Amino acid sequence: MSETRSLAEVEDLARRAARGGGLPWDLADEAGRAVRLLCIARIDGCAALAALLAHPRAHQDKSLAPMDLRDRVWSSRSGALCPIRSGTALSDIAGDLPPDGVGLLGVVAPVLILPFAADMARALQLPVTLSWRGAVVSIGTEGLPRALRIDRLARTRQTGLHLHPGGPGLPPAPPETRARPAPAAWAALLASASRTSSPGSR
């Protein structure tokens, strides 16, 4: 079994890895938080972030961002959406989410959207429902649930998603107090994070 990490360690490394991967600190903060929240729900957020950072366009500011938040279906110029950029935008406009929701085309490492969907549920005080490829998960206002469908989403490299307010809202997963990231993902994040450190003293 891999070594356990504190959630603070996970968030700190994920944040620095995202910055090292080319995201501004502003989005790196969001990435770190999202990874932490996934780990609390026993989803390996480190593996998801490592997959995102391995995407050839992950570091490019605009090419993975939704073009216009007023669209009913969000898409990017490159055809792939970054879950951090899309997720923060979703969280930002939680109060203005259309009743029939929004679609997102080609989300890379799509499980990283989940923490932002949970933010929306908390902000709206109303469950939100996420669907993809015939699977549906409804997230309650108290945090991310645990479901086999989510485990499958965590193994999905890229998919379209649809998010809309409402739904039954699954109860939250009992919170994990430690993270168990896959060693390869942890190593990948360490390598990316090392690019944020100035030359050492030793």
Next chain:
Amino acid sequence: MSLDRVITPTILRPPERIMRLDRLGALQPSRLSFARQLLRRIAAERWVIRRTGWQLDADGNGHAVYGVDTGARHYALVVCVAGAETGVALCDGAPGPDDIARLSDSLPRVDIGRATAHELCLAKAGRDPDLWDHAVARLARGLQPDAEMVAASGVLMHSGPVLASGAHGTADRDQVADRPEMHAPFQAELLMLLLMRLFARDLVEHLARAAGGGNAARLDPDIDDALGLGLSAGLGLAAFPVSHPCLFNTWIMAREEAIGRVVALRHVRPLEWSAVRGHLAGLAASTATSRARDPMQVARNAALAAELAQLAQEMAKGPAGDRPWSRLMHWADNTLGPDGQEALASLMLEPYGDLVDGLGHCMSDRLDRDYRVDGCMSVGQVRALISTVHGWALDLDWSPGGAGALAWTKASDEFNPRLSPRAAAQAGPFELPLAIVHDAVRAWHCLGGYPANLAVAHVLLDHPEHRRATRRAQITGFAPYAEIRDNLIDAGVRPVDLIRATVSFLGATDFDPPSDRRMRVRVFAGVPAPGVGP
């Protein structure tokens, strides 16, 4: 409590005056400081501290365990010594034999080993190079350590950087944050330091007994009480209030509320007045014997000593008229500098535990982690929030030759960040997001290119690099003391002022900055050692 204490509205000092580095760098500990909160709780709840393990040989190698029973829970300090290396951990609950074996291996390493969720904090400890050997040798001969040496060192032991709240594998803050005894900031860290001080005394006596046998003396309780534990703080503690704006707001707000409540008192009893005079005289005495050698701190101490003398003279007249503390603070505002004013402000709270101690419950906050940007707020509102707080900086020249002279960076093998000239730091890819004012100014200019009534979410989509500044601006809308109103990358910035603010809230004393980037302090100096139960 008299009625006027309850119904008089509190007027708080404005953030643009308080949140300046020269004032934050003048803060003194007060009864709201976190070490004081811990000591009050230990006394009120009658925590029992027992030395439950002492497996140390004649050279001091081995391990010791101190158990703490709060009545509701157990904590324990485990100290492991191997030669010159000493490591300590505060355990959540009593450690079992497996824990002791694991910690005996990991704690005394030169680079301390990783912790588990069972440990709340870790640190390395070092013996004071001047006092330790002297104290052991004197006690072994049945004598007490030389009073001048005791005064000159002030500590038997120093703590290295404390790793906690998930750092190095320790338990996350969430594991304990809801416990009443851990709700205030840094309670686990301070409990560990308090027990380390106890261990330092016990180990000195143990080594003296090993060397002197039956002739060895125990440390005089008065000397024991006077000695603190040494701490050295670097730029990590300077960055702490910057990276925790919501939390720092609660600290300042609680202290300002406490000051506001006291100055609003219509009447002051002579005993309360004289108690504050006594505390100020104590501060004057410790300032006069300060160990500080940094020229700026020496000058500052001299100025503070002169101001405390003026204050003593003014207070000798006794409490006068309506709202005597308000009048005295007003006098101090017009007569003294920030050092004198803040010394009075902190020590004026001393007689009023019933009025201010409850504010200690308001000094924790999770919004630094949980606050979400309100993307529906208009661009115009965000710009207005930024200009309200940072308006003074909007037109500065932010070039490296101007207000953007320095950059914060961090090397992977160092505990503290660095602050260096921008060019030398090769800041580009490495710069830490601590240039708060510059970031706010950049966001303000960028947002100016968009319609004022546009929801800011649309701008943040194009310009995610202004998300933090937008978030911080929104935080200032409900947390008035969240932002420091000085430029932290100015060539003349003295980050030691921020360290001073942080350690004063910890409850540290004897500020001794060897440079403008570090601060040596003592904790728990002058605090009677807690009784150790059987």
